[in-house]
C-alpha cells in the first residue's frame with residue numbers, strides 16, 4: 001500500500017483529485033468509482049475547479065457510486081444521488097446517462113441490486129474512491145462474520161446510523177437500510193484510493209492497514225489489493241508507526 005500523510009486538508013484534496021484527473025487524461029473514457037460522506041467533498045470541489053480551468057473534461061467518463069440509502073427520494077437532500085449532483089455532477093460536463101447510483105427507491109430492491117451488479121460486471125472500474133467508516137466499513141459493507149461480493153442490501157449498524165445522524169434533522173429520519181456495492185466489486189477495481197480524515201478514525205485506520213485481514217474490519221481486505229493509495233491527514237495517520 002502506498003500511504004501518504006498530509007499536513008492539511010487542501011493538500012490531501014488536491015492530491016486525490018489529481019489521481020482521478022491524471023487517470024482521465026490518460027484514458028478519457030475512464031470508469032470512476034465514487035464515494036460519499038464528508039471526506040470526498042473537498043476532493044470533488046478540487047475536481048470541479050480543475051474542470052472549470054479547462055484542465056479536464058468528464059464528457060466520456062462513466063461513474064458508479066458505491067451506495068445509496070433505501071427509501072430516500074433522489075431529491076431528498078440526504079440521498080447520495082442529491083449529494084453527487086450537488087458536489088460534482090451538476091458542475092462538470094458529464095452526461096446524466098453516464099452516472100450511476102443504486103436506486104434506493106426501487107420497488108424490487110433485490111432486482112435493483114442484480115441490475116446494478118450486472119452493470120458492474122460488464123465494466124472495470126479504473127479508479128475507486130473510498131472513505132472509511134468508524135467501524136471499518138467501506139461503502140456500506142458493515143463488519144460481519146462474512147461479506148457479500150456483489151451489490152446487496154444491508155441493514156445499517158446503529159453506530160453507522162448514529163455517525164450519519166449529524167446530516168439529518170433527527171435520528172428517526174436516518175434510513176435503516178442501504179444498497180451497497182459489495183467488497184468483491186470494490187476489490188475488482190484497477191486501483192483504489194482510500195481517503196480518511198480525523199483523529200476519531202486513527203484507530204480504525206491502524207486496524208485496517210496493519211491489523212489482521214478480517215471481515216470484522218471490511219477495509220482490512222484492501223490489504224489484499226495490489227494498487228491501493230491511502231491518503232490521510234496527520235490526525236487519521238497518527239497511530240501508524
Ligand SMILES: N[C@@H]1[C@@H](O)[C@H](O)[C@@H](COP(=O)(O)O)O[C@@H]1O
Nearest residue numbers: 036037038039131132133139140
Ligand atoms: N456510506 C458512507 C461511506 O462510504 C463513507 O466512507 C463513510 C465515512 O464518511 P465520512 O467521510 O463522512 O467520515 O460514510 C458513509 O457511511
